[in-house]
Amino acid sequence: MTDTRESGTRSRTRRAILAAAASVLARDRGATLADIAEAAQIGRSTLHRYFSDRQDLVNAAVVDSFRVVEKSTAEAAIDQGPPLEAMRRLIAAMVDAGDRLAFLFGDPRVLEEFTACFEPDLSLPTTVGLIERGQAEGVFDPAVSAEWIQQVLWALAYTGWEAAEKGLLPRHGVAAAVTRAFENGMVVPQARP
């Protein structure tokens, strides 16, 4: 389904714009189109040649970021192996896709406005699928909904990214910190009754 019509140059520019948009908007939602163009190292007029509207750009960036996260998820092979290990791979992948995730997750409105008119690739394994598999195997907390667990997962990944952004966590320690938080929470196992 990729655009075979588009020249190599154009599709490269398009990708650069989408990546810049996600990256810039993740850090500042009010960022100007000029800001985004500058980050993508292109002229503002060029940006308008690819996306007529600001809304058009944001929509495309959401879809693109979704695909990227979807792809990372797929590459983590979350439908294979023990759920706990699959989850660890997924968390690492999500931390890698850092600002895409921050862009999607950081703005509740962007996402919810768009979930209606966007259908995910059904052939790919989903995060909720992994969670439900884990719950069935008694690994993930079965007392709460899979959606809630997914929300927590996203929130922790986002928090880890943000903490790294402001220097609270070293980049290389983010995945471990998030994994630890997701699996154990903040109370030491020994202290539990």
Place this chain on the structure above:
Amino acid sequence: MTDTRESGTRSRTRRAILAAAASVLARDRGATLADIAEAAQIGRSTLHRYFSDRQDLVNAAVVDSFRVVEKSTAEAAIDQGPPLEAMRRLIAAMVDAGDRLAFLFGDPRVLEEFTACFEPDLSLPTTVGLIERGQAEGVFDPAVSAEWIQQVLWALAYTGWEAAEKGLLPRHGVAAAVTRAFENGMVVPQARP
């Protein structure tokens, strides 16, 4: 330190504006001053009588929200009793202060721009203080920094509020879900080696 000069009417109106600002901006950062005025059930001109600038309003709302959260924290008496129970009271208080927290936490920029010129009340017990006390007593994970634990706490409280907003969690179940996530994470204790 409260304004004794201001009439009852004025201070009531002022509070209504600040509450509305936090509530509206928590749900939409790009919200118009007209949106905020409408939510506060006042005219836009009245809003300008109280806050000359948009920035002025946002700053005041940040300070105010800070005070509210600070007060909730104080009322939870987090410097007393076992850390785990104090933390449970704190989480309940934070969930109560829902949109104030979402306003502060939802916009990293708003907060970080302001932490410089805003000094917290040093006579009040802090969240980090509670966490460090818990770590010293071996209750909270001592392997990570107290600041990271605080970030996770805020993120979970925010996520709980958001989940309730979109109907993913029932209002009365939020505090329990957040507490559970904070203490145990998402992996069932029995499944741990």
Place this chain on the structure above:
DNA sequence: TGATAATGAGACATGTAAGTCTCATTATGA
């Protein structure tokens, strides 16, 4: 009741990002 405070509605000016267009320049591929 009367004086003053507080407000709402709305007209008006302003600043800034968004969107459109032209034209000269650079890059790409046959």
Place this chain on the structure above:
DNA sequence: TCATAATGAGACTTACATGTCTCATTATCA
């Protein structure tokens, strides 16, 4: 090398939130 695609700079208009102001109305308090 040549034709065409792609781009950058910048002038220009538009749309909209913002901020200021006036005036009539309502609320509050002595």
